[in-house]
Every structure is written in C-alpha cells, then in structure tokens.
Amino acid sequence: MRITGYHTLEDRDNVEEIEEHGPYKCTRLRKSWLGVGYYFWDTEIKWAHRWGESYDSGYVIYKAQLNVDDKTLDLFGRIGDRNGFLRTIEELVNRGKFDYESVTVGDVIEYLKKYSKFLEEYNSVRASDKPENGVNIKFSGNRGEGLNLGGDRVQVCLIDKTNMLNDTFELIYPKKYII
C-alpha cells in the first residue's frame, strides 16, 4: 500500500540541501524508538507539526510517498508481524533473563538487524502509539463492543530509502520557502 509520509526537520535555512540529500536519519538516537533510520509520520500531518514545535529555531516539513509492503515490519497494521515480533522478544527476554520493562522496542529491532536475517527481509518498520483518545462507535446499539477510531500516531522508519518513491520528496512547510 502507498502512504503519504511527513518528515520533520529543524529549520536551518538549508532547504535546497535537504531537497537534494534528504531525508535524513534521526541523529538523536535516544529518540529513535524504532531503531536507526529515516522517520516519517504516517498520513497525518498534525503529528509532524507537533514534533516540529519542539525545535526552538523552527521546523520544516517534507512529504514523500512511501510503500508499506512485505518488506515493512508492520507492527501497526499486520497481526502476524506483531505476533512474530512478540516471539522474538520472548527469545531475547528468556535468554537474557530480562524484565520486559528493561527492553525497548528499539533494542529488539537493532539486535535483530545485527544478529539475524532481519535486514534480508525488511527495509522499514511501522508502528504506532495512541496519545489521544479515539471515538468509540458501537457495532450494535445493545452491545458494548465497538470500533475505536482516531487518536493513533503512526510512524514509518525507513532503514534505507528503497521504499520512498523517487521524486516525491518535497518541501511543504513553511510556505516562506516554497516558490
């Protein structure tokens, strides 16, 4: 499937350089929660803006078309990937006798990159959290089960640029840089 991804960077008044060489890998490793790679917000530009607001000097947003396919470890949209990832967590936790609290999602991904065939099979990772409450829509008026929509914050981390479509990486914010 194809999605629109949004890439937020600090505004250093270097849009031409970014247009030529971007996107850039997240250099703040502490924030690289899905491992080392190029981070994009999936579909919803509001998350790109909110992330940018953390930069004192301002921010720029680029968008690109990304493929989410069988080379994507999709921890948001593919149940099999979530289940398989849980199995790898169990292998590592059991081997290291770790607490689940001491192992981050990024730790597991980086270990897999280095010590398994992960990079032969995957070039991107997709995952989400839910910082806002969604809206509950019941399936039927008499029962409690329902659909919870909205509030998801989804990111795609490209390990390399293969799944970013060529010539789709373009500046969209702020307007002062767009001719």
Next chain:
Amino acid sequence: MKSLVIESLKQHLNAISDEEFAAQWAEIKALGIEGPSVAEYFGLRKKEPSIEMTSRILVQSPFVQGPIIQGDYNYSHAA
C-alpha cells in the same frame, strides 16, 4: 514477522554463549535508544505464579442448612 527472521535469531542464540550474548546486548544498549519498553508497547507483564484453583469451594448458602460445596451439584434457590 517472517519465520526466516525468527528462526535465524534462534539459530544465532543457540550458537553463542551467555557471555557472548551479554556482550552483544550491552553493545545494543550502548546505542542509548529510548522509547517505549516492550512491556509498555505490548502490555507485557511478568507471569505471576498461578494460584491453583479448585472448583470445590465451600460456601454458606442462605437457602439450605449447612455449607454447600459448589460444583458437586447444581442447586437452585429455594422456591
């Protein structure tokens, strides 16, 4: 996740010593990646020791004299 990746991880873990694993893991932790723990992200918890449950529970019935052992028979409220 593709089974090839899971199997390759298992093969790797089977082939290394505890010391080698500890060193590899320390290298990964040295990257300093923060973010949600697997506990937080997947809602994982340590398995608690299970309490052996029995279906034979001694209860005091308001309708019948003496204690009733549930599970031995079905009983209905007195009419």
